[in-house]
Amino acid sequence: MTGTTRRALIAAAALGALLTTGACNVDSGGTTPSGAASSDPSGGTAGTAKALKVGWSxxxxxxxxxxxxxxxxxEDVARLKGEGKVASYETFNANGDTSQQIAQIxxxxxxKYDVILVDAGSSTALNPVLEQAVAQGITVANFxxxxxxxxxxxxxxxQVExxxxTAQWLADKLGGKGEIIAMNxxxxxxxxxxxxxxxxxxxxKYPDIKISANVHSEYNLAPAAQAFASAYSAHPNITGVFSQGGALSAAALQTLVKQDKKLVPITGENYNGFLKMWADKRKEGFSSLSTxxxxxxxxxxxxxxxxxxxxxxxxxxxxxxxxxITDDNLDQYAKQDQPDDSYPIQPIPQSEIDKLIGK
Incomplete structure (x- = not known):
């Protein structure tokens, strides 16, 4: 999710920007004063115990x-409300428009929000407005x-890791040699x-592994299936597939199954449609490593x-x-009662969260 930097939009983003435009009002349970300005680089104010006004862009x-x-x-907001740490929460949906996301921020x-959470539409275009928020004493957390x-x-x-x-797993599975299609x-x-x-x-590091085709596709099943089928028809002797997205992996495995071809190892992601096919074909020797x-x-x-x-x-x-996600723990992830386009995940223990955030 990257976009062109449009700094002029920040100045133009109306100061009276529509607070509810494009927003999903999840909870409007009360308002609180903003956090006081701080020299803390993330905008936090140490030692405050007030309930916070939180928004997610x-x-x-x-x-x-x-x-x-x-x-x-x-669910986490509800828990933090119960502990008196959060007073109100709203979600703001920019509908794919970086300029609208800037205006909403x-x-x-x-x-005067205390906390702004951000899943960014651009790695650079949002920098100035987020730094403006920090300068106003708002704590900004981007994920x-x-x-x-x-x-x-x-x-x-x-993401490099x-x-x-996943590539190392595939190289090991192939014994350091073979022919693969890469699905990016x-x-x-x-x-x-x-x-x-x-x-x-x-x-x-493996000169005997040949990348026969490097395919680029949307992270959606239909276009990925078309892209893989085309590459596979040109390279039917592959011994593995490097796939870096769940729908891409599902498309590759689905194609092999439909064409009744040999099931080669395919790396993947926790896309439930892929996980369910993997679980079904595991008895036929199909294997994967997914994350x-x-x-x-x-x-x-x-x-x-x-x-x-x-x-x-x-x-x-x-x-x-x-x-x-491996052959051994697959059953903890694959959810037969959930839609194919869901992404099952095991919960992270609170102790691990505390460790990550420095508690």
């Missing part, structure tokens, strides 16, 4: 991953799709580029912001370990 809300993230965030600044500013708390996973980990996300998307960078570092961009990044970001305001020395960059 997300570039979009429609995908099932975002819906699961919202549900997880709402401006509105939150004007409305999942990250900005480049070092003035905000950033919570994410290591994602590529390295859209060209130019930062997450896709970083995962492939990690994978390339591994594959370069996940956990929805609980949002919970860690929220708890980091609340802890920062409460005086905890929270790290500005929090790297959350990547889960590993």
């Amino acid at each position: 997300t570039i979009y809300l429609a995908p099932s991953w975002m819906q699961q993230t919202l549900k997880m965030l709402e 401006q509105a939150m600044i004007q409305q 999942d799709s990250l900005v480049t500013s070092d003035k905000v708390i950033r919570v994410g996973t290591d 994602w590529g390295k980990m 996300g859209p060209a130019g998307v930062a997450v896709s580029e970083e995962r492939w960078k990690g994978a390339e570092e591994v594959f370069k 996940a961009q956990p929805n609980y990044l949002s919970v860690i970001a929220l708890e980091a912001a609340v802890a920062k305001i409460g005086g905890t020395a929270v790290p500005m960059d929090i790297t959350v370990p990547l889960p590993k």
Whole structure:
């Protein structure tokens, strides 16, 4: 989720920006005064015990991953409300428009929010408005799709490590030789580029592994199925598939099953449609290593912001370990009673959250 920097939009983003435009009003239970300005680089004010006004700015809300993230965030907000730490919460959906996301963040600044959570539509375009929020004493915590500013708390996973980990598993599975198709996300998307960078570092160590095709596709099943089928028809003798997205993995496995072809190892993600097919075909010898961009990044970001305001020395960059889904623990993840486009994830223990945020 990257976009062109449009700094002029910040000045133009109406100071009277529509607080409810594009917003999903999850909870409007009360208002609180803003946090006092602080020299703390993340905008936190140490030692305060007041209940906080929290908002989440997300570039979009429609995908099932975002819906699961919202549900997880709402559950944590409810818990923090019960503890008297959060007074009110709202979600602001920019519907894929970075300029609208900037305007909505401006509105939150004007409305004196204490905490702004952000899933960014651009790694650079949001920097000025988020730094403006920090300068106003607001604690900003960014998760999942990250900005480049070092003035905000950033919570994410290591996407290069994602590529390295899954590529190494595939190289080991193939015994260091074979022919593979690489299934990557859209060209130019930062997450896709970083995962492939990690994978390339591994594959370069194995000259006997030939990458027959490097396919770029949307992270959706239908276009991915078309892209893989085309590549596979040209390279039917592959011995493995490097895939860096769950829908891409599902498309590859689905194609092999439909064409009654040999099931080769395919790396993947916690996309439930893929996990269910994997579980079904495991008895036929199919194997994978998958990982996940956990929805609980949002919970860690929220708890980091609340802890920062409460005086905890929270790290500005929090790297959350990547889960590993294997043949041995697959049954803990694959959910037969959930939709294919859901992303099952095991909960993270509170003790691990506390460790990550410096408690």
